[in-house]
Amino acid sequence: MYSNVGRNTIAMVLAGGKGERLSPLTLRRAKPSVAFGGKYKIIDFVLSNLFNSGIKKVYILTQYRAYSLTKHIRESWGKWTGLGEFFVAISPETSSESESWFKGTGDAILQYLRFVESSDADYVAVFGGDHIYKMDINQMISFHRMNRADLTIAALEVPVAEASRFGVFTVDEDSQVTAFTEKPKNPEPVPGRDVCFASMGNYIFPTKKLIEVLQEGKKIYEDLDFGKHIIPMMLEKGDRIFAYNFNDNVIPGMKAEERGYWKDVGTLDSYYEANMDLINVSPQLNLYNYKWPILTNQGNLPPAKTVFDEDDRRGVNIDSYVCAGCITSGSTVRGTIMGPRCRVNSYSLVEDSILFENVNVGRHVKIKKAIIDKNVVIPDGTVIGYDHEEDKRRGYTITESGIVVVPQSGQVKK
Structure with a gap:
């Protein structure tokens, strides 16, 4: 090397x-x-x-x-x-x-x-x-x-x-x-x-x-x-x-599909797509190649965990990319990238989204096709990504392909 x-x-x-x-x-x-x-x-x-x-x-x-x-x-x-x-x-x-x-x-x-x-x-x-x-x-x-x-x-x-x-x-x-x-x-x-x-x-x-x-x-x-x-x-x-x-x-x-892989991620849509590729069964960019590691600040964080196993309150991560320090508590996370120290609380559903570091999702929340910036707190009962007119009213950015971007601006309005 x-x-x-x-x-x-x-x-x-x-x-x-x-x-x-x-x-x-x-x-x-x-x-x-x-x-x-x-x-x-x-x-x-x-x-x-x-x-x-x-x-x-x-x-x-x-x-x-x-x-x-x-x-x-x-x-x-x-x-x-x-x-x-x-x-x-x-x-x-x-x-x-x-x-x-x-x-x-x-x-x-x-x-x-x-x-x-x-x-x-x-x-x-x-x-x-x-x-x-x-x-x-x-x-x-x-x-x-x-x-x-x-x-x-x-x-x-x-x-x-x-x-x-x-x-x-x-x-x-x-x-x-x-x-x-x-x-x-x-x-x-x-x-x-x-x-x-x-x-x-x-x-x-x-x-x-x-x-x-x-x-x-x-x-x-x-x-x-x-x-x-x-x-x-x-x-x-x-x-x-x-x-x-x-x-x-x-x-x-290196695997054959990775040859020539280069992404500008210069727009919100291209950024979202490149991130979502990582959770595919065979992503084009292989982050599990230990012969050529991508290095970063690991932090002293505990492992990710899921909490509760009841019929109406089960913590599950499905087809997702979950970083250290995350807790999925009695909720469902599907097709999502969770940055370090995120928490998704009971009865919530997060799908096809990117959560930056330390996002806290309250109870009975529904999020779909969204990018949530660092340290954002999502109050109980909030719905994001299902009604774009409502998302715009809250001041969120909506991309051409319908991705909702929630900025780093304190607590989200319900």
């Missing part, structure tokens, strides 16, 4: 995204800090990929609503890995007065270039912090070295018909990038195939090259950005840029 390649690399993780399309879940937190799969945060996926790849020096660049994310990094990644000084969350909010909010992805790295310059690493991995996937980054670095590249960009295979939503590479037969276009009207497919290469926003640079291009770019662009500015600049100069096909990446213990 570990290799000298990873150990010779530092990582800069861009974790400042607002995630506006995930509102109201992102009203109080950045997108990378949103819960996923009950116990995890979205950022845990990229950090686990780096850690499992042996890349142990990681700077996490936060920005928007950074408090909860910084707290999570400090209490989990900085603490239990024993690598507190290497998993560092840094933010313009807590930095010197000369530093301002990031104006672009390149500008974010530029503001903290001193960390890159002072390292003895040969390579810098610049990765996003808000996607769900598993990846052995060593394989991408090996590809980068083999091609003697100035920049390697992780690429998704997407159908030509869908490629206009992405930044798309034109490549030759050796996967060398010859052009890059953001959201092209007529995307160019990979030679001899009916798919396009779309950027994942994950980059490998030789350390010296990254410093050089950022210092050149800042002379021209105030809002320096990798997609808009740096890649076109490097192409114009004739630098060697290669697209690394994410479909070629194989992790230990």
Whole structure:
């Protein structure tokens, strides 16, 4: 799992995204800090990929609503890995007065270039912090070295018909990038195939090259950005840029259906669907692969339990994903993800829903197809998800596919 390649690399993780399309879940937190799969945060996926790849020096660049994310990094990644000084969350909010909010992805790295310059690493991995996937980054670095590249960009295979939503590479037969276009009207497919290469926003640079291009770019662009500015600049100069096909990446213990799995979870509906996939009999994303674990703050919580076994009052969890500290007390939970420390009280029914941490559902409650944010208390007798007009009257968000989102705003109105 570990290799000298990873150990010779530092990582800069861009974790400042607002995630506006995930509102109201992102009203109080950045997108990378949103819960996923009950116990995890979205950022845990990229950090686990780096850690499992042996890349142990990681700077996490936060920005928007950074408090909860910084707290999570400090209490989990900085603490239990024993690598507190290497998993560092840094933010313009807590930095010197000369530093301002990031104006672009390149500008974010530029503001903290001193960390890159002072390292003895040969390579810098610049990765996003808000996607769900598993990846052995060593394989991408090996590809980068083999091609003697100035920049390697992780690429998704997407159908030509869908490629206009992405930044798309034109490549030759050796996967060398010859052009890059953001959201092209007529995307160019990979030679001899009916798919396009779309950027994942994950980059490998030789350390010296990254410093050089950022210092050149800042002379021209105030809002320096990798997609808009740096890649076109490097192409114009004739630098060697290669697209690394994410479909070629194989992790230990990986099943065939997991190959190429990557989710943006950028909308409430896509977020809900990706979570619900986890409770399928054979989910596309396998969180039970102990050869490539997704790591997070486990907390000192007791096991989940069910309480009562009477005909009209039986605690049961069916086809559900139940985290530590949960109590299902004389109620039915079906097709649902329960985050840590949730409680569902007697005679209630919760179906096809996502409960964030420490949600308390009262008695005689009915909830269907809902996302309930952290610490929300649902009073006895409340009904959510059955009458969308009533849900709207209470101020809840209803998605296009009919998911009801209950925000983190204290006690729910009956």
